[in-house]
Amino acid sequence: EVQLVESGGGVVQPGGSLRLSCAASGFTFDDYAMHWVRQAPGKGLEWVSLISGDGGSTYYADSVKGRFTISRDNSKNSLYLQMNSLRTEDTALYYCAKSHGDYWGQGTLVTVSS
């Protein structure tokens, strides 16, 4: 059974940093690209970033480019999102998702507030 479990969310002040993790199981992790997608409270879905299966290629939404870094450790079946220079508008539930969008985690909540 495929499982994706996010962690690392919390409350952080504007300008601060946070690192999200996503633990994957039930599939051959390094065969698949992985996404981060976020959803602000009461709002729609916003794609954030994608990393290829081998970690060699990464892509970002313009809204996070230069501030967020996606990475993965295939030996640990884990996906990460390093978030720096956080803004209030980054407040959202952050989901990790398998490449074709067929599996999603339940999300981890990030709140940026002073």
Place this chain on the structure above:
Amino acid sequence: EIVMTQSPATLSVSPGERATLSCRASQSVSSNLAWYQQKPGQAPRLLIYGASTRATGIPARFSGSGSGTEFTLTISSLQSEDFAVYYCQQYNNWPITFGQGTRLEIK
């Protein structure tokens, strides 16, 4: 960036009736279009990819059509569990973009 526009924002339909949801892309995305369903407090669920291919386990009452810039999700006979928010997503160009969603509510 490709802008995805969904219409209508809210659709009121009675159970057993057909629902038709639309999604328009600001430029061609070929058939690289997916549809998701999201219920309150849940993660999105993939319904359709490649514009018209049902994902594993998705009932046949869900169908997708279109290519280029115009796409449609049709639910042939609404069940109570189908009332939710639906999003289209293009993955033809970077960045990947979602529509703003259509809320399907019980009439």
